[in-house]
Amino acid sequence: METTQILAEIREANLSYMMLAQSLIRSxxxxxxxxxxxxxxxxxxxxxxxxxxxxxxxxxxxxxCRFRMDDDLVWNLITSHGKTAANETVSRLHASILMAGRHQEAA
Structure with missing residues (x-):
């Protein structure tokens, strides 16, 4: 991918993210x-x-925007390749709980 195209895609992602953020905040x-x-x-x-x-x-x-999952534990929980549907649901819930705790710590 050429640099000009990458920069255009970054700008588009930024605008989409800003619009989504503003919409979420207002709603x-x-x-x-x-x-x-x-x-x-x-x-x-x-x-x-x-x-x-x-x-x-x-x-x-x-x-x-940036990835909020910055450690292997959370990434392993949300990707959980090859696990059954029930285990995948529990893993995603666990990851959500960990990330929610980190949000509280940051606030």
Missing amino acids: DREQALFRLGISEETANMISSLTPAQMMKIASGNTLL
């Missing part, structure tokens, strides 16, 4: 804080952005 603030892993202050700032400001922020060459 269900508590769920947005949890699902996005952001603080109340960040949510206030994002919810007040104008479309022009979102376009300007999204036009950078760095992804605004």
